[in-house]
Amino acid sequence: MINADALSDLILALVCSTLAATYWRTRPALAQSSGVFAIAASFGVLRFSAIEIALGPHRFFSLVAASAAFPLLAIALCWPDDETAKRDKAAARMLFLLVAIGIAIHLSGFALWRQILPVVSVLMMVIAASRSKQAASIFGALFFVAGLLVAALGQAPEFVLGPFSATQAMHYLMAAGFGMLGWSLYSRTSH
Amino acid sequence: MLTVLIEAGLARRRGLAVYDIPDALTSLHHGVISEVTGVLWKLAGLGTYALVYANFHATELPADSWLIFVFALLAYDFCYYWQHRMGHEMNVLWAAHVVHHSSEYYNLATALRQTSTGRFFGWVFYLPMAVIGVPPTLFFTVAVIDLLYQYWVHTELIGRLGWLDRVFVTPSNHRVHHGQNDYCIDKNYGGILILWDRLFGTFADEREGEKIIYGIRKPLQSFNPVWGNLHYYNDLWRESVQAVGWRAKLGVWLAPPGGWTDAPLAHFDTATFVNYDCKTSSAMRWYAAIQYTLVVPCVVQILAMDVKAAPLLAVLYVLLIIATTVCVGLLLEGRQIAQRFEMLRLLLIGIAFVTMPDWFGFDASVILRVALAMFSLASLVWLAQQRIERSPVGAGNTL
Numbered sequence: 151m152i153n154a155d156a157l158s159d160l161i162l163a164l165v166c167s168t169l170a171a172t173y174w175r176t177r178p179a180l181a182q183s184s185g186v187f188a189i190a191a192s193f194g195v196l197r198f199s200a201i202e203i204a205l206g207p208h209r210f211f212s213l214v215a216a217s218a219a220f221p222l223l224a225i226a227l228c229w230p231d232d233e234t235a236k237r238d239k240a241a242a243r244m245l246f247l248l249v250a251i252g253i254a255i256h257l258s259g260f261a262l263w264r265q266i267l268p269v270v271s272v273l274m275m276v277i278a279a280s281r282s283k284q285a286a287s288i289f290g291a292l293f294f295v296a297g298l299l300v301a302a303l304g305q306a307p308e309f310v311l312g313p314f315s316a317t318q319a320m321h322y323l324m325a326a327g328f329g330m331l332g333w334s335l336y337s338r339t340s341h
Numbered sequence: 342m343l344t345v346l347i348e349a350g351l352a353r354r355r356g357l358a359v360y361d362i363p364d365a366l367t368s369l370h371h372g373v374i375s376e377v378t379g380v381l382w383k384l385a386g387l388g389t390y391a392l393v394y395a396n397f398h399a400t401e402l403p404a405d406s407w408l409i410f411v412f413a414l415l416a417y418d419f420c421y422y423w424q425h426r427m428g429h430e431m432n433v434l435w436a437a438h439v440v441h442h443s444s445e446y447y448n449l450a451t452a453l454r455q456t457s458t459g460r461f462f463g464w465v466f467y468l469p470m471a472v473i474g475v476p477p478t479l480f481f482t483v484a485v486i487d488l489l490y491q492y493w494v495h496t497e498l499i500g501r502l503g504w505l506d507r508v509f510v511t512p513s514n515h516r517v518h519h520g521q522n523d524y525c526i527d528k529n530y531g532g533i534l535i536l537w538d539r540l541f542g543t544f545a546d547e548r549e550g551e552k553i554i555y556g557i558r559k560p561l562q563s564f565n566p567v568w569g570n571l572h573y574y575n576d577l578w579r580e581s582v583q584a585v586g587w588r589a590k591l592g593v594w595l596a597p598p599g600g601w602t603d604a605p606l607a608h609f610d611t612a613t614f615v616n617y618d619c620k621t622s623s624a625m626r627w628y629a630a631i632q633y634t635l636v637v638p639c640v641v642q643i644l645a646m647d648v649k650a651a652p653l654l655a656v657l658y659v660l661l662i663i664a665t666t667v668c669v670g671l672l673l674e675g676r677q678i679a680q681r682f683e684m685l686r687l688l689l690i691g692i693a694f695v696t697m698p699d700w701f702g703f704d705a706s707v708i709l710r711v712a713l714a715m716f717s718l719a720s721l722v723w724l725a726q727q728r729i730e731r732s733p734v735g736a737g738n739t740l
Contacts, residue, residue, distance in 0.1 A: 209396070233592055257393070
């Protein structure tokens with residue numbers, strides 16, 4: 151039977167995969183960043199299901215997600231008309247560049263990089279969401295903020311997510327963030 | 342080096358203009374710089390692959406298994422295809438790889454015309470292998486095999502090879518890769534297998550009756566290997582300075598050469614192309630060749646050095662070798678300033694070799710010291726008597 155940690159990553163993987171599949175052609179930067187999160191979360195499902203072989207890849211793709219997918223997501227949301235947000239090849243190249251820089255910095259010993267970059271990215275997303283004045287966007291961005299807070303503190307605030315561990319809480323909050331993000335984009339296009 | 346000489350001899354016997362001495366020496370100088378700058382990377386300790394493997398590998402694949410070896414070679418070749426393809430399709434990567442394409446001749450020396458800046462981003466493409474669990478020793482083995490394989494395909498002396506041209510990278514399909522002709526652009530990226538190109542739609546067969554013109558659409562027009570390495574970065578820098586806004590500035594580096602456009606590539610007229618030629622005198626060509634011959638043992642020495650034991654000395658040695666290739670390159674171009682720099686270089690090296698207790702760790706015998714001092718002096722006297730003139734012809738497409 152699937153354990154609670156694996157389940158939380160499975161939810162995140164499913165939400166991100168759906169977002170990636172939905173916007174693969176129309177919003178490539180958003181889709182690619184969601185895709186990276188989906189891959190990381192998928193390896194997480196395996197890792198938390200005690201499949202040891204998935205530990206390294208999960209840690210690797212988590213690093214890629216933190217140092218490259220978060221900034222790409224921020225670009226996709228803050229500058230939706232930019233070449234990077236609109237063209238699949240441009241988005242992939244930005245992802246490549248961010249991966250290269252992120253991994254090089256991480257391996258050089260500056261581990262804080264993988265925390266700073268998501269924080270900056272999410273703050274940019276909050277600003278973009280507040281400008282859009284869309285409730286779903288704002289909630290989505292706030293879920294990301296909460297997810298990062300939980301990850302940084304290493305524990306979930308009991309009054310909000312009592313039964314969950316920090317890992318599970320982070321996964322669920324991220325999934326909620328992606329979900330709200332998808333919802334806001336869907337409602338924008340349907341109007 | 343021997344294979345280059347054999348190829349040049351065979352080409353001469355067949356009456357083929359496959360080699361131009363200044364161009365070939367420039368290719369060799371690029372190779373020298375590429376090797377010695379690798380020493381600086383060693384100093385920086387950027388063994389990224391090994392680090393990623395150590396931190397993130399899924400499993401430890403056995404390095405002594407034939408099956409794993411074949412898998413690693415195929416995986417490397419696949420990753421190489423994408424590295425090479427992106428090297429042509431993304432400005433910041435093309436800035437590094439353009440070096441290899443800047444020769445207007447296609448021969449074994451061109452194979453040695455390698456970039457010195459490719460190490461900045463090239464490693465990223467191979468990280469999946471590290472994460473899968475290909476051990477660094479096996480990775481480096483297959484990397485060397487892939488690299489060595491690509492040497493022999495840089496020749497005009499071998500024609501079509503039948504079915505091999507459809508499966509493997511061969512001289513025929515790699516000639517297409519180095520061509521400027523319209524049908525050659527962005528084609529045949531494979532390292533060992535051309536099957537990747539057939540799979541991803543980038544394969545083009547060599548055309549009978551259409552002469553391939555080698556080189557790049559914006560010709561380098563220089564024998565200076567440092568400029569050869571930096572000229573496209575310079576172009577991108579200027580372009581990004583002119584771009585408005587930080588996103589546009591950054592976008593310049595990520596865009597394909599020619600920018601984000603869906604317009605077809607400008608037509609290239611092969612009939613009007615003239616190769617770059619500085620009309621370098623025969624004596625100067627010999628001089629440059631001899632200087633190159635003397636640089637080779639220095640390169641071998643620096644590659645064998647324990648650079649981490651004496652990093653400053655290693656950096657100094659690298660700079661000295663680079664300065665030599667630049668001076669000789671500029672002499673081949675007929676630049677007058679090069680004459681003064683080269684004379685100064687000869688003087689300094691002559692004095693240093695005789696007076697230093699050892700030559701960067703090499704304890705030279707008295708006979709060798711005297712011989713090199715004499716050689717430096719003779720070169721200096723000869724050079725002082727030369728009248729250096731710059732009269733380049735050929736600047737790519739004459740129209």
